[in-house]
Amino acid sequence: MSTVSDTYIENRQRVQPTDTNNYASAHGGNVVKWMDEVGAMSAMRHAGETCVTARIEGLDFERPVPQGDICVVESYVYEAGRTSVRVRLRAYRESPRSGERERTTDSYFVFVAVDESNTPVEVPELQVGTERCRRLREEALEGAPDG
Numbered sequence: 001m002s003t004v005s006d007t008y009i010e011n012r013q014r015v016q017p018t019d020t021n022n023y024a025s026a027h028g029g030n031v032v033k034w035m036d037e038v039g040a041m042s043a044m045r046h047a048g049e050t051c052v053t054a055r056i057e058g059l060d061f062e063r064p065v066p067q068g069d070i071c072v073v074e075s076y077v078y079e080a081g082r083t084s085v086r087v088r089l090r091a092y093r094e095s096p097r098s099g100e101r102e103r104t105t106d107s108y109f110v111f112v113a114v115d116e117s118n119t120p121v122e123v124p125e126l127q128v129g130t131e132r133c134r135r136l137r138e139e140a141l142e143g144a145p146d147g
Contacts, residue, residue: 001124004133007042007077007087012070014096025064026071031105032059034073035089042075043085043111047123051085051111058145059107065093072101078140083120085111088140108144 013019013034021027036053043051065071072092079086091105113123128137 002046003127011038024067038073038075039087039109046077047113049113054112055110057108070094080126
């Protein structure tokens with residue numbers, strides 16, 4: 001069984017010209033793709049199985065990630081069901097020179113654990129042990145959409 005902190009992953013993607021829209025900022029579809037990939041990593045870290053995206057519960061684009069900046073995606077599991085895993089995802093723009101960071105995107109994804117034949121399989125209970133685990137889980141639950 002894993003803890004919330006065990007599933008915490010932070011990944012970085014430099015926003016290249018081929019990642020941008022007409023306004024020289026990361027195309028929203030690319031940001032969602034990066035979030036989906038990192039979210040699946042968190043889900044699989046908890047489930048110990050392949051996890052596929054089942055649902056996106058709310059996706060709020062708050063500000064753009066300009067070309068040349070870094071898109072940082074933060075992800076962690078905050079709740080586990082019988083075969084599903086709920087993941088909190090946030091994206092930030094980060095200056096490559098100063099490290100200054102600002103949140104750009106906020107979302108919650110649901111992944112389902114599957115076997116080799118894509119049949120849903122059970123996932124273990126999620127443990128909330130440390131203060132950091134409790135804080136992360138509470139933050140996610142406070143903002144999570146009803147679903």
